[in-house]
Amino acid sequence: MVLQHMFGSADSLITIDLDAITANWRYMDSLSAASTLTASVVKADAYGLGADVIAPRLAAEGCQLFFVMSLDEGIRLRHSLHLAGFDGLPIFCLSGCHAGQEKEYLANGLSPVINDLNQIARLGILAKRHDLAIPAALHVDTGMTRLGLSPDETDWLVAHIQDGADALEGIELIYLMSHMSSAEVESAPSNGQQLDAFKALRPFFAKARASLANSGGVLLGKRFHFDMTRPGVALYGAHPAGVSAASEKAELLHPVVKWDARILQLRHACSGEAVGYGGTHILRRDSLIATVGVGYGDGYPRCLGGIAVAQIKGHPAPIIGRISMDSMALDVTDMPETAIRSATTARLLGSHYDISMMAKDAGTISYEILTSLGQRPARHYLGNSCGSTIDCL
C-alpha cells in the first residue's frame, strides 16, 4: 500500500536510488589512484534517470567535473548545479562548440570538448576578440572513428604546435582526451592499441591533463586511468559488459533502478482465448490474468512480450501476448490466491530481472534500456533530501 500510494495519479513508478549512484561513483573512484579525478558522465539526462537530481547529488558527494553531450544539456546542468549551490564546477560538452554557440558557452561557463581543427580555429579567433583563454578539452581519435581529431588532423596540429606557430593560441587546454571503442571487452586488442596511441600523443600536449577511460576503461586497471576517468553507465548500476548484478562478476556496483506497475485489472480467462494484439498468445488453460499499467509507451521494450517475467509479491508473473502501448498482461494463474487478490502492483525491473537481463532479452545493451525509460511513469528518488524510503512488495 505504501508503494501504491507513491504512484500518485500515474500507473507506474520508477524508483531511483541516489545512495546507490553515489556508492557506485565512490566505487569507481576507489579503483583509481588518489591523484586521479573521477568525473561523472550525466549526458542523455543522466542516462535517462534525471540529471537535474543526480548531478547535484554527485557534486555533494565530491564529484568535481561533469560531462554532458549537447550545449542544451550543459545549460540545463549549469542551472541545476547553481540551484543546488554548486557554482563553478567545470562542465564539458562532448558535442563540441558549433558555429553560433560560442556566446552561450561563455555565458554559461561551459567548456567544449573540441573535436576538429575547425573548432580550434574558431575558438582561437573568439578568444583573441575577447582577450581571454577558453578552457577546453581536446578529443583525439585513437581508433573509434566517431568524434575527435582524426590521425591526419592530429598530425597537423602536432606539427603546428612544434614549429612554434601555436595553433592552440587562445585555448586553455585542460584535458587531452580520447575514447575507447571496446573497453568493456577485457581481451580486445584495440584497448592496448588505443592506450599506446594515446600515450604517444601526450608529450605534445604536456600541459594538459589526460583522460581515456569510460566505465569499461576504469575496470581495465590503472594503466588506463591517467589524470581523470569518465564513468557513466557504471554510476547507474549497469556493468559496461552487460554482467547482471546477480553475477559474481558484477563488481561492487549497486543496482539503481526499480520499476513497479499498477495492477489495472485482475480477471479470469478461459483456455483457448487469445491474449493481446494480434491474438498471438492462446491460453492453454483457464487462467488468471493481471493487466498492469506499463507498455512500450513507457519505455518497456515491446519485443519482450512473451519473454520477460514480472514479479508480484515475490512470485514470478510472466508477460503473455504482445505488449501494448500502455499495458501488458501477466499470467498469474500459478500465484497463491491470497497473494494475488491482495496485490496492487507488479515489479517489472528489480533484482529478479535487472537492467542487464532486460537488455540481453531485448537484444540490446543496458545503456539503451536506461535511456529509453519514459516520462510517463512517476519517479521517486530514494536518498533524496526528504529522506523517504520505500519498503514494498
Place this chain on the structure above:
Amino acid sequence: MVLQHMFGSADSLITIDLDAITANWRYMDSLSAASTLTASVVKADAYGLGADVIAPRLAAEGCQLFFVMSLDEGIRLRHSLHLAGFDGLPIFCLSGCHAGQEKEYLANGLSPVINDLNQIARLGILAKRHDLAIPAALHVDTGMTRLGLSPDETDWLVAHIQDGADALEGIELIYLMSHMSSAEVESAPSNGQQLDAFKALRPFFAKARASLANSGGVLLGKRFHFDMTRPGVALYGAHPAGVSAASEKAELLHPVVKWDARILQLRHACSGEAVGYGGTHILRRDSLIATVGVGYGDGYPRCLGGIAVAQIKGHPAPIIGRISMDSMALDVTDMPETAIRSATTARLLGSHYDISMMAKDAGTISYEILTSLGQRPARHYLGNSCGSTIDCL
C-alpha cells in the same frame, strides 16, 4: 541554415506538422457518417509527439472528445485544454478509476473507462455519497483479453441490469466500448467475431452510445464505426498496418514527423579503419564520415546501425557501425564534395525514410517508434499559432 538555426542549443530537431495531424483527423472523420463522433486518442503524450500542443489544436479543429490512459495524463490534458480555452470537453481515461483516485477524477472533470465490476461498485457508492451521476464509459472485452469486463463479468452485469437491480446505479453510462485486437488486418476473422459480440451486447445498454473502432477499425468501414470512433496512430501519420506513406495503400494520411540532426564533425578515415563501438564496421575504402548528433539516447533505435539510411541535401547517407548513445556515423563518401562541405544537418526521418520504414527495419511497429522519440531533441511545431514554417535540406 534556417533549419540549423532552429536547433537552438540542441543537437537535433524533431519537426511535428500540426496541419498534417488535423488533416489526418479530418480524413478519419470523413470516413464515418456525419452522426459518428471522431474522438482523438492522445495517450502516451499524443504518441510521443506532445499532447499539450496537439490536443488543443485538435479541439480547435472540432474534436470534441479525447482519450488518454492514466489519471495523470487526464489531469495534464485538462490543464492544457483549459489554458487554450477549451473547457468542458470530455476526457476519458482508459486506465479506469482506481481506489483512491475518485476525488481527482471528479475535481478534474475526468471520465473513467470502467474495466471491471469492482470499479462499477466503487463508483456507485461514490455517486450515492455525493448524490450525483458519474459520467463514464464501460469497456467490455470481446476478444482482446487485456482490459474490460470479461465475458463472465459482462454476463453477470447484464443479468443484474435485467432483473431490475440496477447494478449501474449512480453511473451515467455515456459509452459502451470494446477494443479490437487485429483491426489493422483486414482479413482477420477476429474482426467479425468482435463486431458480432459487441453488437449482441448493445441492446442491454440501450442508453449508451457505442464505440469499437481504433484507427484500424475506422479503415475497416462503417459497420465498425457505431456512434464514436477512436483513432490514434493514424492522426500521427502512421498507417495502423505499417504501410509506408510512400505506398499506394497508404490512405490519405499525411506524414507528421521529420527529424534532423546536426553534423557534429566531418572527417576522412582510411580503408581498414574500424568505426564505432566494438569496431564492428571496417571501412573497405578511404571514406568521408559525417558524425551527427543523434543516438539511441534520443530515441533512435540502436539496432538500426548498419541498416538505416539518412539523407543529406537529397543524397543518401547510410549509417555505419554501431549507433552510440549520442551520435552516429554516416558514410558520405559518395556525396558530391560541394554538397557535403556546405551541409550542416542530416535528415534521419522524412519522406526518404519514414516512421513505417524505420519500424519495419527495427522489427517493431510505428507506434513504438513514435512513443520512443526522446526528450533531448528540440521540437518545432509547424502550423502552430506563430505560423512559422521550415523549408530545409
